[in-house]
Amino acid sequence: MNATTPLVGEPPAIDLVNTVTADGDLLAGPEELGAWLALEAERHPEFGGVTADRAALKAVLAVRDHAAAAFGALVEGRRPPESSLGGLAAAVNAAPNRTRLDWDAGAVVASVQREGTTADRLAADFAQAAIDLLTDPAVAKLRRCGAEDCVLLFVPAHPRRQWCSPERCGNRVRVARHYERRKAAR
Numbered sequence: 001m002n003a004t005t006p007l008v009g010e011p012p013a014i015d016l017v018n019t020v021t022a023d024g025d026l027l028a029g030p031e032e033l034g035a036w037l038a039l040e041a042e043r044h045p046e047f048g049g050v051t052a053d054r055a056a057l058k059a060v061l062a063v064r065d066h067a068a069a070a071f072g073a074l075v076e077g078r079r080p081p082e083s084s085l086g087g088l089a090a091a092v093n094a095a096p097n098r099t100r101l102d103w104d105a106g107a108v109v110a111s112v113q114r115e116g117t118t119a120d121r122l123a124a125d126f127a128q129a130a131i132d133l134l135t136d137p138a139v140a141k142l143r144r145c146g147a148e149d150c151v152l153l154f155v156p157a158h159p160r161r162q163w164c165s166p167e168r169c170g171n172r173v174r175v176a177r178h179y180e181r182r183k184a185a186r
């Protein structure tokens with residue numbers, strides 16, 4: 001794993017925010033978005049099978065900006081900017097859920113689908129994921145990686161977790177500290 005491999009496995013909204021790393025933007029174009037969505041879809045099938053075009057990229061990046069501002073504020077104990085909360089709500093409202101009832105093989109079947117374009121629906125799903133986490137008490141655990149040169153966020157399952165991932169930062173920082181101590185001892 002290196003800095004250009006997306007970190008996945010956090011709540012989807014955090015995975016999205018984490019596509020901006022200290023080294024750059026992992027969602028630089030529609031192709032990168034498609035690859036990342038395929039990766040997310042392994043755990044969240046709702047993000048699979050979406051055509052990742054320019055419109056989808058633009059919509060997802062707008063949600064990412066709002067989510068990054070909101071979660072970034074919370075992690076620093078600040079109030080999220082009004083514009084970020086408004087932006088997330090607007091993204092969800094742009095593709096409202098519609099319930100449909102069908103009669104299928106002798107039973108009534110309900111299905112819920114968002115209205116709007118593919119891009120709007122995708123953005124709404126990510127905005128909803130962000131809202132779900134922002135309003136979840138677990139968001140109080142959200143923290144930024146302990147490595148000085150890393151900006152990634154995570155929700156630790158264990159309170160002692162310090163790093164976005166051991167492979168990406170934990171081992172790297174431990175090796176650097178060990179090296180520093182040896183240098184100081186000499």
Ligand SMILES: [Zn+2]
Pocket residue numbers: 145146147150151152163164165168169
């Ligand atoms: Zn890190």
